[in-house]
Structure formats: C-alpha cells, structure tokens
Amino acid sequence: MSGLAAQPCGGRIRIDVLTIFPEVVEDYCKASIVGRARRAGLLDLRILDLRSAAVDPHRSVDDAPFGGGPGMVLAPEPVFAAVELLEPPRPLLLLSPAGDPFDQDRARELAEGFSAFSLLCGRYEGVDQRIADHLVDGEVSIGDFVLAGGELGALVIVEAVTRLIPGVLGNDESSGDESFTTGLLEYPHYTRPASFRDWEVPAILRSGDHARIARWRRAEALRRTIERRPDLIAKRGGLSASEQHLLEEFDMADPGDAAD
Numbered sequence: 126m127s128g129l130a131a132q133p134c135g136g137r138i139r140i141d142v143l144t145i146f147p148e149v150v151e152d153y154c155k156a157s158i159v160g161r162a163r164r165a166g167l168l169d170l171r172i173l174d175l176r177s178a179a180v181d182p183h184r185s186v187d188d189a190p191f192g193g194g195p196g197m198v199l200a201p202e203p204v205f206a207a208v209e210l211l212e213p214p215r216p217l218l219l220l221s222p223a224g225d226p227f228d229q230d231r232a233r234e235l236a237e238g239f240s241a242f243s244l245l246c247g248r249y250e251g252v253d254q255r256i257a258d259h260l261v262d263g264e265v266s267i268g269d270f271v272l273a274g275g276e277l278g279a280l281v282i283v284e285a286v287t288r289l290i291p292g293v294l295g296n297d298e299s300s301g302d303e304s305f306t307t308g309l310l311e312y313p314h315y316t317r318p319a320s321f322r323d324w325e326v327p328a329i330l331r332s333g334d335h336a337r338i339a340r341w342r343r344a345e346a347l348r349r350t351i352e353r354r355p356d357l358i359a360k361r362g363g364l365s366a367s368e369q370h371l372l373e374e375f376d377m378a379d380p381g382d383a384a385d
Contacts, residue, residue, distance in 0.1 A: 198250050
C-alpha cells in the first residue's frame with residue numbers, strides 16, 4: 126500500500142469488495158459493528174460478484190495454470206472485465222500472501238486517508254500474475270498463513286477500518302486505547318464482581334484516583350508488551366526514560382529493559 130496517494134476522508138467511507146462468494150461477505154457484514162455502520166449510513170459497503178462479467182454458460186473465472194501443477198488460478202480476462210464493468214473505487218487492493226502486512230497503522234491509513242477503496246479477493250491457487258501487475262494498485266496480507274481465498278482477509282480489513290470511522294463506536298475514545306493503536310498491547314480490563322473465586326480486581330481500579338489509574342494502565346500496557354510482544358517494543362526503539370520510570374513506580378520494571 127505504500128506509495129498510494131491518500132485523499133482525506135470526511136467521515137463516511139465507501140468500501141467495495143470483489144469476490145466470487147458475495148453471500149459469504151454479505152452475511153457477515155449484516156451483523157455487529159459493520160452492520161450498524163451500514164445502517165447508520167457511516168459505511169457504504171458494496172459487495173460485487175466477480176462472475177458478473179463472465180461470458181461462458183458456467184460463469185467461469187478460473188483456469189488451470191500454465192506449466193502444470195495443482196489447483197486453479199483466477200484468470201485475467203473475467204477479472205479485468207469485472208473490474209472494468211463494475212468500476213470499483215481506487216485504490217484496488219488484492220488480498221494476497223505476497224502483500225504488504227496489514228496492521229493497525231494500515232487500517233488507520235485507509236480509514237483516514239481515503240474516502241473510498243476496494244478489495245479484490247483471490248481464490249484457489251491465486252490470481253494470474255497479470256492481475257497483480259497491471260490491474261490492482263497494491264497487495265495486502267493479513268498474516269503469514271494460507272487460506273482458501275481472500276474473503277476472510279477482506280472481512281478483517283473491512284471491520285478494522287470500520288471501527289475507526291468517527292461515530293461507529295459508542296465511545297470514539299475506545300479505538301484510541303486499543304492494542305496496537307499506540308504501538309503497545311492493551312492494558313487488562315475488569316468488571317463486576319470485584320471478587321470472583323478469590324480473584325480480586327486490582328485495588329487501584331477501585332480507588333477512584335483516575336490520574337493514577339491512567340498511569341497504572343499505561344504501565345500495564347508496557348509490561349504486557351514487554352512480556353508478550355518484545356518485537357513491538359523494539360519497533361518503537363525501546364523504552365523511553367519516562368516509561369522506565371513509570372514501570373518502576375508500579376514495581377514492574379525489568380532490569381533487562383533498556384531505555385532510549
């Protein structure tokens with residue numbers, strides 16, 4: 126996705142998903158946050174059938190690979206024809222294992238930088254390389270694993286972006302506090318009862334001291350990230366002196382953690 130020219134989004138966003146299984150995408154997108162966003166007019170989600178431009182009686186979109194090998198490949202002719210017929214908004218991003226990794230930063234880039242974009246779901250053994258080279262504007266991957274198609278990846282992107290549209294969440298501040306938004310995992314949450322099977326909610330959360338609670342939550346986010354995702358700490362350039370002091374304040378400091 127790097128190198129794409131961003132156009133600021135004014136709040137409402139349009140996402141087109143091109144797939145050979147439109148009902149799979151539609152069924153999920155009727156529910157929960159995505160469904161509410163659509164009904165509220167905050168998300169214009171259009172699910173397009175790649176078979177719409179196929180010309181043979183079976184509406185075929187795939188063929189055997191040149192050079193032999195297992196499986197089938199999405200063919201260029203029907204996919205190009207579908208994109209040219211349906212004219213989805215650009216950028217058009219292909220869900221592909223070879224794509225740029227999708228993360229919270231990419232979700233925010235799409236939510237804040239574009240008023241519209243489209244997702245092309247691959248299938249079978251993938252797509253004809255000419256689709257990747259000459260039709261789409263970029264490729265994106267949701268992880269280093271293999272799925273039967275791009276539909277689940279598209280749903281991941283749709284939901285991650287939708288949650289960042291202003292007005293979608295009940296409390297817009299909640300999206301700014303979540304895992305990865307600040308480069309850290311999120312702090313732990315508790316609710317009633319205060320004591321459950323002799324497991325107690327931390328006393329600080331019941332103290333009413335909101336400033337100290339905020340510092341504790343920040344320290345917990347740092348501690349969790351150090352323990353579970355040290356790569357995220359390294360990506361941030363290590364701990365700052367103030368973060369090290371915050372961990373020491375709540376007896377969470379690790380002598381092995383280097384400050385900037």
